[in-house]
Amino acid sequence: MSMELSLPGPDVPVIDETRLLEEFGGDQEILNELRDLFLEHVPPLYTDIEQACNTGDKDAFAISIHSLKGACATYGAPRLAMVCKEMEARARNGDMAAVKDAFEHLSREYQLVFEQIKGVGV
Numbered sequence: 001m002s003m004e005l006s007l008p009g010p011d012v013p014v015i016d017e018t019r020l021l022e023e024f025g026g027d028q029e030i031l032n033e034l035r036d037l038f039l040e041h042v043p044p045l046y047t048d049i050e051q052a053c054n055t056g057d058k059d060a061f062a063i064s065i066h067s068l069k070g071a072c073a074t075y076g077a078p079r080l081a082m083v084c085k086e087m088e089a090r091a092r093n094g095d096m097a098a099v100k101d102a103f104e105h106l107s108r109e110y111q112l113v114f115e116q117i118k119g120v121g122v
Contacts, residue, residue: 001028005017009088012078012079012082013078013079014077014080014113014116015075015077015113015117015120016075016076016077016078016099017075018081018090019076020034020075020076020120023074023076025114031120034074034075035075035117035118035120038071038075038117039114039117039118041071042068042071045064045067045068045071046068046110047065048060048099049061049064049065049068049106050103051097052064053099053100053103056100058092058096059095061087061091061096061099062088062091062092065084065087065088065091066084066088068080068083069081069085069088072084072113073081074116076103077113077117079109079112080106080109080110080111080113082110083102083105083106084106087102087106090102106113
């Protein structure tokens with residue numbers, strides 16, 4: 001029962017740096033620390049997500065994608081957070097076929113976030 005995921009359009013920013021600066025009172029140092037934590041902790045999480053997708057482990061996938069969704073929401077990566085939310089719901093419903101179909105989109109969004117996040121606060 002694979003269905004097309006409802007994915008964000010171009011109106012949703014990859015990284016919402018303006019919101020981040022507002023949220024942290026314009027404190028660039030906090031933003032830099034948060035960016036570095038994201039860059040350190042998210043790649044192993046992504047590896048876990050990819051592995052769970054490949055093995056079809058819906059529970060491990062749902063747990064890991066939920067963590068990534070939270071990291072994206074905290075850091076201001078709304079597009080990737082939206083993709084994670086959709087994929088988490090599909091995994092929790094047992095629709096790993098839809099998850100596997102959408103993994104390429106997740107991967108593209110992930111790469112976009114990493115390209116843009118490296119320039120945040122620099």
